[in-house]
Amino acid sequence: MMSIGIHDLSLATTHRVLDLDTLAEANGVDPAKYHIGLGQDRMSIPAADEDIVTMGAQAALPLLERHGAEGIRTILFATESGVDQSKSAGLFLHELLELPRTMRVVEFKQACYSATAALQSALGIVARNPRERVLVIASDVARYELDSSGEPTQGAGAAAMLVSADPALLAIEPISGVVSRDVDDFWRPNDSTTAVVDGRLSVTAYMDAMTSAWDDFAAAGGVGAEEIDRFCFHQPFTKLARKALARLSQHTGVELPDTLQEASFAYNRELGNSYTASLYAGLAALLDHDDDLAGRRIGLFSYGSGAVGEFFTGIVQPGYRQLRRAESIRDQLAGRVPLTLEEYRALHSAAHPSDVDWETPRVTEGPFRFAGIRDRARRYEATQTAPAGPTQE
Numbered sequence: 001m002m003s004i005g006i007h008d009l010s011l012a013t014t015h016r017v018l019d020l021d022t023l024a025e026a027n028g029v030d031p032a033k034y035h036i037g038l039g040q041d042r043m044s045i046p047a048a049d050e051d052i053v054t055m056g057a058q059a060a061l062p063l064l065e066r067h068g069a070e071g072i073r074t075i076l077f078a079t080e081s082g083v084d085q086s087k088s089a090g091l092f093l094h095e096l097l098e099l100p101r102t103m104r105v106v107e108f109k110q111a112c113y114s115a116t117a118a119l120q121s122a123l124g125i126v127a128r129n130p131r132e133r134v135l136v137i138a139s140d141v142a143r144y145e146l147d148s149s150g151e152p153t154q155g156a157g158a159a160a161m162l163v164s165a166d167p168a169l170l171a172i173e174p175i176s177g178v179v180s181r182d183v184d185d186f187w188r189p190n191d192s193t194t195a196v197v198d199g200r201l202s203v204t205a206y207m208d209a210m211t212s213a214w215d216d217f218a219a220a221g222g223v224g225a226e227e228i229d230r231f232c233f234h235q236p237f238t239k240l241a242r243k244a245l246a247r248l249s250q251h252t253g254v255e256l257p258d259t260l261q262e263a264s265f266a267y268n269r270e271l272g273n274s275y276t277a278s279l280y281a282g283l284a285a286l287l288d289h290d291d292d293l294a295g296r297r298i299g300l301f302s303y304g305s306g307a308v309g310e311f312f313t314g315i316v317q318p319g320y321r322q323l324r325r326a327e328s329i330r331d332q333l334a335g336r337v338p339l340t341l342e343e344y345r346a347l348h349s350a351a352h353p354s355d356v357d358w359e360t361p362r363v364t365e366g367p368f369r370f371a372g373i374r375d376r377a378r379r380y381e382a383t384q385t386a387p388a389g390p391t392q393e
């Protein structure tokens with residue numbers, strides 16, 4: 001049977017970062033609560049001229065530079081930090097990346113889960129025509145109210161995936177376990193720039209969705225937990241993934257030590273929650289830091305509040321180490337400019353009117369920037385650092 005899956009995967013984040021020690025000091029909290037209790041060290045914060053589009057385009061650029069745009073006829077942009085109620089964020093990205101017009105471009109939404117819905121849709125498109133490739137973008141900015149308990153679990157990041165037949169990274173297996181249930185654990189009303197969250201309920205809803213998705217996976221004929229070599233969970237904060245694996249171990253009766261997922265935490269500890277991108281940032285970290293994955297099966301759990309969960313598996317392809325981007329991700333993370341508490345709070349509270357013309361200050365050193373609002377429309381542009389357009393393979 002033809003294999004279909006993730007041919008390549010790339011991440012991007014913001015130009016600014018807040019160290020959680022800075023937040024802990026301001027909140028009068030023991031920093032160990034954030035570093036150990038939540039398992040987080042820093043969180044990416046968008047500069048005034050960055051958003052989901054600039055991060056998404058930055059994440060996609062290395063894929064296009066490496067593989068070209070040939071065969072890509074679909075862009076699926078998954079986000080819960082949409083910049084417009086009607087237009088897909090993918091259209092701005094499509095223009096910035098100078099991609100051919102012969103494409104369909106849409107946006108997917110269901111909290112952090114929608115990137116997995118986009119991935120599954122991409123697998124279906126490629127199954128129907130194996131010559132096609134699909135660009136899946138997951139990009140989000142996680143924002144909670146200042147001084148709320150969710151504040152240390154903010155963050156930002158984007159993952160771009162090229163989905164194709166005969167993938168070079170991860171062949172996705174056909175069996176999935178899925179679950180949906182209407183629950184008020186976390187949502188963002190149309191008039192709010194921050195999420196409304198019941199933290200405790202969100203954690204129990206996540207765990208319930210994980211075990212229910214697992215049960216559906218098992219009922220659909222999925223492999224046993226003992227046949228899964230590594231795990232990668234949605235990581236709103238990395239400690240939750242530790243709890244999730246322990247819960248799965250208890251649920252299945254199979255010993256599942258943390259060493260089976262430890263490598264997946266490397267990027268999310270630094271990014272913070274990146275909502276739709278979080279699971280795939282975990283996958284990128286696992287592929288970049290575990291040298292013994294060729295031919296191994298990874299179990300992935302995707303969760304989006306509200307709530308939808310999916311458990312699925314993939315087989316790592318033999319040449320995965322040649323496709324790694326660990327160095328450039330390390331450079332991006334290390335290159336972020338730390339914010340003082342005052343700068344962070346000012347950025348958090350900044351108004352973003354859409355009914356007057358305004359220009360953003362030039363801050364980001366990434367390849368693309370949000371330039372501001374003109375005639376009520378969002379304007380984006382390439383920066384001086386943007387490399388030349390995509391090359392063909």
Ligand code: HMG
Pocket residue numbers: 030032033034036037038080110111112113149150151152153186197198199200202203206234236237240273275303304305
């Ligand atoms: P909280 O009430 O501030 O924290 O909120 P806590 O009191 O529960 O403490 C957290 C942990 O730190 C605990 O560990 C403490 O013991 C420990 P646990 O008992 O749980 O193992 N701790 C310490 N450890 C070491 N040294 C210390 C210390 N002090 C305490 N000195 C909460 C935590 C996660 C609820 C909050 O941050 C929050 O509401 N976050 C946002 C919601 C969230 O992330 N939920 C996760 C599940 S929902 C999800 O994943 C979906 C989501 O990504 C959105 C989407 O789908 O779109 C969020």
